[in-house]
Amino acid sequence: MARPEWKAALLASAIGALTLAAQAEEHYGIGRAATPEEIAGWNIDIGRDGSNLPSGSGSVERGRVVFSEQCATCHGADGQGGLGDRLAGGQGTLASLKPIRTVGSYWPYASTLFDYIRRAMPQNAPQSLSNEDVYAVSAYILNLNGVVPADAVLDAKTLAAIRMPNRDGFVTDPRPDVHNH
Amino acid sequence: MGEQTTDKGMREASRRRFLQAGTALVGGSAVAGLGGAAALAESGSNLPPNVPEWMKAPGDPMGSQPYGTPSVYEKGIVKNISKTLPQYISASGRTPLQELDGIITPNGLFYERHHGGVPTIDPAQHRLMLHGMVDRPLVFSMDDIRRFPSQSRIHFIECSGNPVYTKPYGKTASDLVGLVSCAEWTGVPLKTVLNEAGLQQGARWIVAEGADAAALTRSIPIEKCLDDAMLVYSQNGERLRPQQGYPLRLLLPGFEGNMNVKWLRRLKVVAEPAYSREETSKYTDLMPDGTSREFTFYMEAKSIITRPSGGQKLAEPGFHEITGLAWSGRGKIARVEVSVDDGKTWQDAQLQEPVLTRALTRFRFPWHWDGKPAVVQSRAVDETGYVQPTLAELLAVRGPNHFYHNNAIWPWRIDANGEVTNGQA
Numbered sequence: 001m002a003r004p005e006w007k008a009a010l011l012a013s014a015i016g017a018l019t020l021a022a023q024a025e026e027h028y029g030i031g032r033a034a035t036p037e038e039i040a041g042w043n044i045d046i047g048r049d050g051s052n053l054p055s056g057s058g059s060v061e062r063g064r065v066v067f068s069e070q071c072a073t074c075h076g077a078d079g080q081g082g083l084g085d086r087l088a089g090g091q092g093t094l095a096s097l098k099p100i101r102t103v104g105s106y107w108p109y110a111s112t113l114f115d116y117i118r119r120a121m122p123q124n125a126p127q128s129l130s131n132e133d134v135y136a137v138s139a140y141i142l143n144l145n146g147v148v149p150a151d152a153v154l155d156a157k158t159l160a161a162i163r164m165p166n167r168d169g170f171v172t173d174p175r176p177d178v179h180n181h
Numbered sequence: 182m183g184e185q186t187t188d189k190g191m192r193e194a195s196r197r198r199f200l201q202a203g204t205a206l207v208g209g210s211a212v213a214g215l216g217g218a219a220a221l222a223e224s225g226s227n228l229p230p231n232v233p234e235w236m237k238a239p240g241d242p243m244g245s246q247p248y249g250t251p252s253v254y255e256k257g258i259v260k261n262i263s264k265t266l267p268q269y270i271s272a273s274g275r276t277p278l279q280e281l282d283g284i285i286t287p288n289g290l291f292y293e294r295h296h297g298g299v300p301t302i303d304p305a306q307h308r309l310m311l312h313g314m315v316d317r318p319l320v321f322s323m324d325d326i327r328r329f330p331s332q333s334r335i336h337f338i339e340c341s342g343n344p345v346y347t348k349p350y351g352k353t354a355s356d357l358v359g360l361v362s363c364a365e366w367t368g369v370p371l372k373t374v375l376n377e378a379g380l381q382q383g384a385r386w387i388v389a390e391g392a393d394a395a396a397l398t399r400s401i402p403i404e405k406c407l408d409d410a411m412l413v414y415s416q417n418g419e420r421l422r423p424q425q426g427y428p429l430r431l432l433l434p435g436f437e438g439n440m441n442v443k444w445l446r447r448l449k450v451v452a453e454p455a456y457s458r459e460e461t462s463k464y465t466d467l468m469p470d471g472t473s474r475e476f477t478f479y480m481e482a483k484s485i486i487t488r489p490s491g492g493q494k495l496a497e498p499g500f501h502e503i504t505g506l507a508w509s510g511r512g513k514i515a516r517v518e519v520s521v522d523d524g525k526t527w528q529d530a531q532l533q534e535p536v537l538t539r540a541l542t543r544f545r546f547p548w549h550w551d552g553k554p555a556v557v558q559s560r561a562v563d564e565t566g567y568v569q570p571t572l573a574e575l576l577a578v579r580g581p582n583h584f585y586h587n588n589a590i591w592p593w594r595i596d597a598n599g600e601v602t603n604g605q606a
Contacts (some may be wrong), residue, residue: 047456095470119396170465176567177579179568
């Protein structure tokens with residue numbers, strides 16, 4: 001992600017100019033103020049640093065129960081996959097000819113796991129799990145991958161502290177990288 | 182006896198026409214639906230010197246179709262949707278590129294990709310929330326959005342997985358690259374709406390979220406948001422179709438399809454990306470060394486010959502127009518070259534005006550087929566000077582585990598019978 005200093009400076013000045021240009025445009029007085037309550041209800045994004053994680057907690061043990069009830073039909077009892085993505089295993093395979101991309105082998109941030117389960121899972125009833133159960137299912141899936149121990153209890157602090165195995169596996173777009181000869 | 186022979190000959194000719202048009206599947210049902218008229222057509226009584234049946238009685242009255250649909254003879258021209266997908270909630274359907282002319286995709290045939298099904302949204306109850314690093318967090322109704330100064334522009338949208346790198350490769354142009362479509366979009370420039378809220382210092386990204394069951398979330402660099410990004414409510418003159426994000430979607434010309442967030446309900450201005458599931462676990466690409474590319478926004482220059490293309494047949498030697506589509510996420514198409522000799526030589530194709538930035542561009546190349554086996558292919562060059570690469574060149578750099586952003590040249594093989602098949606298969 002690191003950029004050369006001059007590039008960052010150039011980018012900053014370009015954004016500054018664009019921002020000024022945007023601000024020079026007329027205001028139309030369209031729309032109304034969003035209230036803090038409205039924003040709080042919709043703003044469920046979790047930062048990669050764990051920012052905006054809600055209160056509450058969940059254990060691997062509780063997660064095993066919720067997973068079997070809500071997730072196993074599509075993802076398999078042990079996260080081996082089925083109709084839904086495989087969730088566990090695959091560490092050490094990414095450079096092989098048969099890479100297995102799972103939460104444990106591929107996902108760079110545990111916070112994304114919480115975020116995604118809460119906003120989109122289970123597929124037939126998204127946003128139906130309590131925050132406690134989202135913590136618990138996250139803990140269970142991370143335990144299936146050996147990222148947290150079987151007695152782990154996740155909350156905002158402990159989840160934010162997790163370092164995923166593939167945390168440093170991503171690089172920025174170098175294209176155009178292929179040239180027609 | 183003579184009449185029977187003629188009838189049989191006409192039926193055979195009719196059957197061939199359906200096959201040539203690539204509508205064999207539908208031919209049967211369309212004819213069945215027409216009953217007697219079809220039988221007459223096949224008997225030849227509608228052909229010169231006779232007066233055709235449809236001139237001898239009034240046609241359907243005004244109002245028979247309050248919302249018009251294509252001719253019954255075009256019923257087979259539909260989205261190309263695999264019948265063997267494991268599930269259809271997170272899935273895609275392709276545009277039948279080889280059946281279309283020009284550069285505008287009809288709304289009903291625009292490709293679809295959704296991650297949590299297609300929601301049915303009441304526009305009166307839809308809101309766009311704009312918050313985060315802004316001076317004034319705002320909520321907009323659809324009426325509000327439509328009050329802003331509007332703009333219409335023609336752009337393509339393309340799924341980043343169009344096609345994948347690995348076999349089996351598709352049979353038709355649609356199977357291969359049918360996850361691209363092009364429309365005239367109407368809405369408001371995103372920067373106009375951002376200006377209402379006032380961006381704060383340090384704003385670098387905007388996280389866009391859809392109001393679908395996936396609450397699909399992608400992070401957009403602020404440069405794009407202040408450049409040509411739009412909030413779109415209409416497509417080809419009518420309100421967006423539900424499959425395209427009704428009542429509101431984001432349009433990021435040239436960026437991979439999933440970032441053009443549909444059913445848009447929230448924009449959050451932030452200092453760093455959300456690192457959402459769709460920009461970490463998905464829409465990232467493994468390299469041979471096990472690292473992965475992330476935030477690969479632009480769709481690079483690509484082209485495809487749509488006629489003749491896989492599944493079609495050249496009826497006889499002689500004149501055949503080669504035509505196809507070219508596009509680049511980085512700007513205008515500068516040139517398209519066509520080869521009819523398996524890549525040995527290349528010649529410039531004609532570009533149909535208008536040639537628009539980040540829009541499909543139609544190209545044409547007049548060709549006399551000598552009846553011998555041939556391999557035809559096209560190669561696009563965009564205004565940055567970038568030349569569409571071969572599949573081998575892409576694989577040599579990116580390796581076999583790459584999934585998205587395949588913009589390879591695609592050859593079609595024509596055999597001595599005129600049958601067209603995938604040249605990489």
